[in-house]
Amino acid sequence: MKALxxxxxxVAAAAAQAPKTNPLAQDPKAAEEGRVAFRGSCSLCHGIxxxxxxxxxxxxxxxxTGTSDADLYNVIANGVPGTEMAGFASRFESDDxxxxxxxxRSIAGSSSSRVAGNVGNGERLFWGKGQCGQCHxxxxxxxxxxxxxTQVGRRRSAAYLRESVVNPEADITPGFAMITVVTKDxxxxxxxxxxxxxxxxxxxxxxxxxxxxxxxDVASIxxxxxxxxxxxxxxxxxxxxxxxxxxxxxxxxxxxx
Amino acid sequence: xxxxxxxxxxxxxxxxxxxxxxPDRLLRAQSDQSTWLMYSKNYSGWRYSPLTQINATxxxxxxxxxxxQSGVAGKFESSPLVFDAMMYFTAPTNHAYALDLASGHQIWxxxxxxxxxxSICCGQVNRGFAALGNTLxxxxxEATLVAMDAKTGGVVWETTIDDVKKxxxxxxxxxxxxxxxxxxxxxxxxxVRGFVDAYDAETxxxxxxxxTVAGPDDPGGKTWDGxxxxxxxxxxxxxxxxxxxxxxxxxxxxxxxxxxNGDDRTGDNLYTDSVVGLDVDTGQLKWHFQMTPHDVHDxxxxxxxxxxxxxxxxxxxxxxxxxxxxxxxxLIDRVAGxxxxxxxxxxxxxxxxxxxxxxxxxIPAQAPAAEGIKSCPAVGGGHNWQATTYSVQTGWYYFPxxxxxxxxxxxxxxxxxxxxxxxxxxxxxxxxxxxGAIVAMDPATGAIKWKYALVSPATSGLVSSAGGLVFAxxxxxxxxxxxxxxxxxxxxxxxxATVIAPPITYLFNGRQYVAVESGSTMMxxxxxxxxxxGSPGGVR
Numbered sequence: 001m002k003a004l005x006x007x008x009x010x011v012a013a014a015a016a017q018a019p020k021t022n023p024l025a026q027d028p029k030a031a032e033e034g035r036v037a038f039r040g041s042c043s044l045c046h047g048i049x050x051x052x053x054x055x056x057x058x059x060x061x062x063x064x065t066g067t068s069d070a071d072l073y074n075v076i077a078n079g080v081p082g083t084e085m086a087g088f089a090s091r092f093e094s095d096d097x098x099x100x101x102x103x104x105r106s107i108a109g110s111s112s113s114r115v116a117g118n119v120g121n122g123e124r125l126f127w128g129k130g131q132c133g134q135c136h137x138x139x140x141x142x143x144x145x146x147x148x149x150t151q152v153g154r155r156r157s158a159a160y161l162r163e164s165v166v167n168p169e170a171d172i173t174p175g176f177a178m179i180t181v182v183t184k185d186x187x188x189x190x191x192x193x194x195x196x197x198x199x200x201x202x203x204x205x206x207x208x209x210x211x212x213x214x215x216x217d218v219a220s221i222x223x224x225x226x227x228x229x230x231x232x233x234x235x236x237x238x239x240x241x242x243x244x245x246x247x248x249x250x251x252x253x254x255x256x257x
Numbered sequence: 258x259x260x261x262x263x264x265x266x267x268x269x270x271x272x273x274x275x276x277x278x279x280p281d282r283l284l285r286a287q288s289d290q291s292t293w294l295m296y297s298k299n300y301s302g303w304r305y306s307p308l309t310q311i312n313a314t315x316x317x318x319x320x321x322x323x324x325x326q327s328g329v330a331g332k333f334e335s336s337p338l339v340f341d342a343m344m345y346f347t348a349p350t351n352h353a354y355a356l357d358l359a360s361g362h363q364i365w366x367x368x369x370x371x372x373x374x375x376s377i378c379c380g381q382v383n384r385g386f387a388a389l390g391n392t393l394x395x396x397x398x399e400a401t402l403v404a405m406d407a408k409t410g411g412v413v414w415e416t417t418i419d420d421v422k423k424x425x426x427x428x429x430x431x432x433x434x435x436x437x438x439x440x441x442x443x444x445x446x447x448x449v450r451g452f453v454d455a456y457d458a459e460t461x462x463x464x465x466x467x468x469t470v471a472g473p474d475d476p477g478g479k480t481w482d483g484x485x486x487x488x489x490x491x492x493x494x495x496x497x498x499x500x501x502x503x504x505x506x507x508x509x510x511x512x513x514x515x516x517x518n519g520d521d522r523t524g525d526n527l528y529t530d531s532v533v534g535l536d537v538d539t540g541q542l543k544w545h546f547q548m549t550p551h552d553v554h555d556x557x558x559x560x561x562x563x564x565x566x567x568x569x570x571x572x573x574x575x576x577x578x579x580x581x582x583x584x585x586x587x588l589i590d591r592v593a594g595x596x597x598x599x600x601x602x603x604x605x606x607x608x609x610x611x612x613x614x615x616x617x618x619x620i621p622a623q624a625p626a627a628e629g630i631k632s633c634p635a636v637g638g639g640h641n642w643q644a645t646t647y648s649v650q651t652g653w654y655y656f657p658x659x660x661x662x663x664x665x666x667x668x669x670x671x672x673x674x675x676x677x678x679x680x681x682x683x684x685x686x687x688x689x690x691x692x693g694a695i696v697a698m699d700p701a702t703g704a705i706k707w708k709y710a711l712v713s714p715a716t717s718g719l720v721s722s723a724g725g726l727v728f729a730x731x732x733x734x735x736x737x738x739x740x741x742x743x744x745x746x747x748x749x750x751x752x753x754a755t756v757i758a759p760p761i762t763y764l765f766n767g768r769q770y771v772a773v774e775s776g777s778t779m780m781x782x783x784x785x786x787x788x789x790x791g792s793p794g795g796v797r
Binding site: 090095199223 | 684
């Protein structure tokens with residue numbers, strides 16, 4: 001027990017000692033070393049150059065979770081609760097995290113993705129012409145089969161949002177694979193995944209019906225990395241309407257109205 | 258502590274056998290049904306129990322017996338030891354426990370604060386104890402070897418294996434042979450030069466060291482460029498095996514460093530990604546077999562080097578089998594170290610076949626590239642470290658796999674002490690998630706007898722038994738029993754957390770148990786009391 005208490009004190013002391021500014025800010029090699037680590041651990045979501053994708057665009061110069069060195073360090077170390085951003089404190093030493101901060105600083109302001117549309121018109125298109133609320137929810141409005149979008153503007157880059165509208169199968173939000181269940185009496189149920197393991201599946205269909213099946217109780221279960229979203233939206237909207245729609249989604253940052 | 262000691266005495270009085278663990282007893286460990294005395298149960302690495310009380314007919318009725326929640330965070334990768342009515346297991350971040358085998362109550366808890374500056378690539382893990390006499394041996398993360406009193410958990414001695422400042426750490430479960438405790442070091446992602454060490458069990462004094470990266474004046478030294486050998490990797494992080502007939506101890510070695518960029522180490526990089534046969538008394542290298550010369554994919558050869566005598570083309574061979582991380586299954590002659598055959602057990606795109614000495618024909622275009630290249634298996638390999646098993650009953654070898662591919666990147670990276678030194682990495686391919694499987698294979702032919710598909714890459718090790726069973730855990734938290742012959746799932750239990758550790762099985766008071774860690778909890782399972790012969794509840 002004594003050892004445990006000592007351990008707890010040491011952990012607390014280590015946490016308290018984390019500096020508020022990047023101690024490696026003057027190290028010319030830090031950003032390059034951070035880039036190496038970034039490729040391996042961050043690029044899947046934030047893009048190989050930090051341009052964003054499944055995760056936010058880091059080439060902007062201000063971030064939803066705070067912009068100070070300490071904010072960036074904290075996000076990398078501890079993640080962002082309630083989002084797909086995991087903490088990396090168990091994987092990286094403190095200096096490694098500061099190198100990642102250095103890398104993020106080195107690309108800040110290089111953003112090429114501008115959001116030029118009209119947010120208000122985009123909102124009308126979202127709920128009206130696009131019928132996006134039939135599957136997506138924003139601030140409690142809409143339906144639940146597709147991913148919840150209240151904070152999507154801080155979680156996804158604008159380029160990624162545009163791609164998702166025009167080509168929904170370019171990427172599938174983790175956990176939202178398409179599931180097709182055929183019951184033993186031949187009934188076919190299609191929806192998005194809510195759970196999936198070696199013995200059971202859970203899914204939600206377009207009418208927001210929630211299903212849970214044991215694999216042994218049904219004729220077949222198919223998991224496909226396909227989107228149930230219509231792939232016709234790129235043709236439905238004009239270029240200017242697309243800009244507006246993306247601008248609206250990029251504006252969804254989780255603030256309460 | 259007085260109360261705990263009294264409890265142990267009472268347990269001993271109740272019929273549990275207390276006997277010192279001698280080298281001879283370790284040699285006979287396989288036949289002792291009531292214990293689990295070393296990492297893989299026996300020196301051959303079989304992880305196979307002759308117990309039949311839990312079997313293919315009744316396993317569907319298996320129920321939880323007791324659970325012990327450690328409360329320690331991190332990945333539990335420890336294979337527990339069982340003897341003297343106690344269970345001993347290690348936990349992440351330098352924790353360890355002794356539990357009363359009847360109740361799961363804690364008898365003692367060892368914890369040592371992790372000093373600052375220890376570089377650890379893949380979790381603050383530990384894979385278990387070894388035992389000799391009345392002493393337990395484990396490594397601590399800061400590259401030390403600790404001997405502790407099995408009765409109290411008190412430290413008898415602690416020896417520094419090497420310097421953490423150089424990137425060394427330690428996670429392996431030691432192997433005790435004769436009077437020696439054999440261990441190795443982790444740290445190939447931090448530019449270490451790996452080795453296998455043997456220490457005197459009494460004193461903690463080092464008896465010998467075998468460098469897994471040949472120095473410039475050693476045989477094999479010319480397989481490294483310039484000073485690259487000094488950072489050559491070759492970690493030892495999974496326990497080796499031992500054959501008393503050859504007097505050799507067999508260890509799989511880890512990847513060369515930096516992992517994904519071989520530009521500054523253009524040769525074969527001996528003895529990384531190899532199995533080495535070492536004289537157990539001197540540490541002298543008798544033979545080596547390198548699975549992946551000049552590796553640029555991170556294909557550690559650390560999977561259990563299991564010792565099996567099998568007939569190949571009608572000739573009885575003293576063989577060593579390994580499902581290697583590089584996607585191939587290997588059968589090696591363990592006396593001479595010669596190649597018998599290798600076969601892919603999963604989708605392999607980085608190489609195409611072998612020469613007659615077992616050297617793979619690597620495909621240059623499949624090497625990591627700055628812009629990324631899709632290659633298979635994925636970064637963790639087709640089979641990683643998860644414990645494998647050889648069933649004497651079926652004569653088959655069982656191992657868990659990851660099925661799929663990944664994108665491999667290559668970077669130029671200057672070495673800096675204490676920093677990750679990997680030359681970039683790999684990343685998952687969007688819309689192509691990896692999956693997993695449990696594979697049964699006839700080691701004589703490499704024929705896959707069955708493959709049980711898992712929705713996610715396999716996370717846990719295996720144990721097999723004469724009850725016709727193979728136990729495994731899954732990422733989604735299921736602990737399952739498979740029919741060793743057919744691969745059919747006969748029993749499952751949702752443990753509530755990912756199962757990573759290898760299971761074990763043992764007899765206690767006439768009753769067979771299966772034990773495994775799930776999350777940070779040690780769980781045991783047995784048949785309902787009324788149908789277990791010899792249990793206090795009686796037999797029907």
